[in-house]
Amino acid sequence: MKKYCLALVTGLSLLLAACGGNDTAETGAAPAAKKFKWKLVTSWPKNFPGLGHGPELFAQYVNEMSGGRLTIKVYGAGELVPAFGVFDGVRNGAAEMGHSGSYFWKGKIPASPFFSSIPFGMNAQELNAWIHYGDGLALWRELYKPFGLVPYAGGNTGVQMAGWFNKEINSLQDIQGLKMRIPGFAGDVFKKAGGVPTTLPGGELFTALQTGTIDATEWVGPYNDLAFGFHKAAKYYYTTPWHEPGSMLEFIINEKALAALPKDLQKIIEVAARAVNSDMLSEYTARNQEALQTLTKQHGVEVRQLPADVVAAYKRYSQQVIDELVATDKTADKIYQSYSAFYQKVKQYNQLSEQAYYASRDLN
Amino acid sequence: MKKYCLALVTGLSLLLAACGGNDTAETGAAPAAKKFKWKLVTSWPKNFPGLGHGPELFAQYVNEMSGGRLTIKVYGAGELVPAFGVFDGVRNGAAEMGHSGSYFWKGKIPASPFFSSIPFGMNAQELNAWIHYGDGLALWRELYKPFGLVPYAGGNTGVQMAGWFNKEINSLQDIQGLKMRIPGFAGDVFKKAGGVPTTLPGGELFTALQTGTIDATEWVGPYNDLAFGFHKAAKYYYTTPWHEPGSMLEFIINEKALAALPKDLQKIIEVAARAVNSDMLSEYTARNQEALQTLTKQHGVEVRQLPADVVAAYKRYSQQVIDELVATDKTADKIYQSYSAFYQKVKQYNQLSEQAYYASRDLN
Numbered sequence: 175m176k177k178y179c180l181a182l183v184t185g186l187s188l189l190l191a192a193c194g195g196n197d198t199a200e201t202g203a204a205p206a207a208k209k210f211k212w213k214l215v216t217s218w219p220k221n222f223p224g225l226g227h228g229p230e231l232f233a234q235y236v237n238e239m240s241g242g243r244l245t246i247k248v249y250g251a252g253e254l255v256p257a258f259g260v261f262d263g264v265r266n267g268a269a270e271m272g273h274s275g276s277y278f279w280k281g282k283i284p285a286s287p288f289f290s291s292i293p294f295g296m297n298a299q300e301l302n303a304w305i306h307y308g309d310g311l312a313l314w315r316e317l318y319k320p321f322g323l324v325p326y327a328g329g330n331t332g333v334q335m336a337g338w339f340n341k342e343i344n345s346l347q348d349i350q351g352l353k354m355r356i357p358g359f360a361g362d363v364f365k366k367a368g369g370v371p372t373t374l375p376g377g378e379l380f381t382a383l384q385t386g387t388i389d390a391t392e393w394v395g396p397y398n399d400l401a402f403g404f405h406k407a408a409k410y411y412y413t414t415p416w417h418e419p420g421s422m423l424e425f426i427i428n429e430k431a432l433a434a435l436p437k438d439l440q441k442i443i444e445v446a447a448r449a450v451n452s453d454m455l456s457e458y459t460a461r462n463q464e465a466l467q468t469l470t471k472q473h474g475v476e477v478r479q480l481p482a483d484v485v486a487a488y489k490r491y492s493q494q495v496i497d498e499l500v501a502t503d504k505t506a507d508k509i510y511q512s513y514s515a516f517y518q519k520v521k522q523y524n525q526l527s528e529q530a531y532y533a534s535r536d537l538n
Numbered sequence: 539m540k541k542y543c544l545a546l547v548t549g550l551s552l553l554l555a556a557c558g559g560n561d562t563a564e565t566g567a568a569p570a571a572k573k574f575k576w577k578l579v580t581s582w583p584k585n586f587p588g589l590g591h592g593p594e595l596f597a598q599y600v601n602e603m604s605g606g607r608l609t610i611k612v613y614g615a616g617e618l619v620p621a622f623g624v625f626d627g628v629r630n631g632a633a634e635m636g637h638s639g640s641y642f643w644k645g646k647i648p649a650s651p652f653f654s655s656i657p658f659g660m661n662a663q664e665l666n667a668w669i670h671y672g673d674g675l676a677l678w679r680e681l682y683k684p685f686g687l688v689p690y691a692g693g694n695t696g697v698q699m700a701g702w703f704n705k706e707i708n709s710l711q712d713i714q715g716l717k718m719r720i721p722g723f724a725g726d727v728f729k730k731a732g733g734v735p736t737t738l739p740g741g742e743l744f745t746a747l748q749t750g751t752i753d754a755t756e757w758v759g760p761y762n763d764l765a766f767g768f769h770k771a772a773k774y775y776y777t778t779p780w781h782e783p784g785s786m787l788e789f790i791i792n793e794k795a796l797a798a799l800p801k802d803l804q805k806i807i808e809v810a811a812r813a814v815n816s817d818m819l820s821e822y823t824a825r826n827q828e829a830l831q832t833l834t835k836q837h838g839v840e841v842r843q844l845p846a847d848v849v850a851a852y853k854r855y856s857q858q859v860i861d862e863l864v865a866t867d868k869t870a871d872k873i874y875q876s877y878s879a880f881y882q883k884v885k886q887y888n889q890l891s892e893q894a895y896y897a898s899r900d901l902n
Contacts, residue, residue, distance in 0.1 A: 235805070235809050238801065238802065238805040239603060239802055239805045239806045239809055240802065241800075241801070241802035294898070294899050297892065297895060298663070299662070299663065299696075299819065299820075299823055300823060302816065302819070302820045302823070303819075303820040303821075303823035303824040304824070305820075306817060306820045307817075307820045307821050307823070307824035307825070308824055332663075332891060332892075333891035333892055333894075333895045335890075335891075395891070396887075413890050413891075413894070414894060414898065415890075415891060415894050415895035415898055416895075416898045416899075419895050419899070436605075437602070437605070438602065438603055438604065438605035441599070441602040441603045442603045442806075445599050445603055445809055445810055445813045446809055448812075448813035448816065448817065449809045449812035449813045449816070451816065452666065452812065452813070452815065452816035453670060453671075453812065455663065455666070455667075456663075456666045456667040456669075456670045456671045457667075457671050459663055459664060459666070459667035459671070459884060459887075460667040460668070460671035460672055460880075460884075461671070462887045462891070463883035463884060463886055463887035464883065466887065466890075477890075482901065485898055485901055486901055486902075489898075489899075489901060516824075519827035519828065520823060520824075520827060521899075522827055523760075523823075523826050523827035523830065524896075526699075526777050526779075526830075526841075527696060527697035527699075527759070527777075527779060527826070528661065528696075528697055528892075528896075529896050530697075530777070530778060530779050531661060531697045531779035531780075531783050532888075532892075532893050532896075534658070534778060534779055534780045534849055534853075535658050535780075535783070535853075535885075537846065537849055537850055537853060538850075
């Protein structure tokens, strides 16, 4: 019976196709059984806490929601393309999609950091609001359109720590000539302050720090920093937040690969990304404090604060970096107008809401 | 040709079914075309900003992701069941699912407010982390299990404002005998402070305030409060946050209705809820400040702060309310142990991250 049926099914499928009986759009019938297998390249070590969990969770959501019609294989940095080869890899079709951070593409798209995190900019909750209930996502789509890529918000680390240093920072003088891994606009700010910024993939930071190729590095926060073992290669952990107040990750999809999917699978991708965007922030929020305890209590890490005059200088330089960019780049100017107007509003409201609430709950 | 094909397709479908060619689980082929039509009842006016947009967006996500196999009709409060009839309506099958807030069920489930918001408790980001990356969701599922209901996080309003008052609050003395709409544990706290709390659905608040049935009401924040026009019925807008620092909404689903869905549709529901949970917070974050400007600049609303001794008293009473509950209710005790342990950790970490960042960005 089975064999007979198989032949029958094969033959009939052709007939059915000729009849147009499989056309979802026309009949509203069950989605076509066509299966898609995608590759997803990332800028992180495979399964890295937070950053690497995001794309795995995304693949799982999509697989289950699509009933197996779209399966996605996730690759760690360097497995298929290098950590910083994600943008070009997806662009040229080496993979249908990628997971990374937009500020890594600052070299080719100067305005890209607005869609990850900028120094003294919006935090996670504020940035999500601009992206999905302001003009953020439309501007981001427009920015990536010439590259044949479609971006989606793909997670958030929350507020990041200032970083790991092998030199004490007691004043701006200590920044002079300091070699630090610090990407995005924050790198430009660090340069204005007298430092020497570099951008290296996460997986290369431990060795760079240990060998003295760099004197300092920022990465994310306790949960991620513990996973890389930076406490074994650096003396001081400065926590004072300034440079990445809520770093949004990105899913980027090859425009043609996306267009080849039926509408229901396109929507599944959009909503899965939206869910992961929130899940990742929850993961960091849930795990950071325990990791910090491990760092301080088990590994004797000393938590330090940057001097106020260093933070104040960073703040001044941050505005200069943006002013210089928008003066020379029309696209950046257009994006910043939107970002800035939105930010002024949410910042004011947060003084009455989130910040006022922290004051209420800290009351004794 | 068309007519001939239709007959052919019908006949062949039976043959194919006999061959088992349509069995998703065995073959991994396209999901069965069986269609489901669900009703979703809510505690809000149809399409109410934020709260009411959440379930509409959910229905849209599910409809599009399922290729029309699961369509959901959303009902406003009172259309199918009363605002506070959502829990029982879904329980007894009047609707397959609902959208509401868990603290409305405090009368039958004393521990339920932990899954919406509690005075001086976790904010939206912290609560999301406990629910999805702590024990929160499992405890919530356990709590609703005896009622045949499955809960999902279904949005968040963010920090709520203290509320609208027709009497000035200059000291605890002004709370004595004050009739205020304030639900959840916050109502118990208000009672301990000498007030008279009531729980009314949102749609009844304006009239209750205008007729003097109540002297004061909290609702959500500027975006929602403007929509109800409370500024036309109350004199003072107190913003000081204390009672609902990040109110999580809920989707509740009838257990049997959920079990009757194929696995892919079950997953579509889960992920759509996860996305809406984040979207709603973004909507509030994006819209509150403009609404506040409209209230203050167009309608002359005066924003006021509660006196510090009133907030301090509320804080003491809040701990008493919880202590008394957990002393008499084992389930509440178990949930609070988890909530409290998680809260202590994220609170400490936020002092180094979110709160420290607000300090950095406010630096001049």
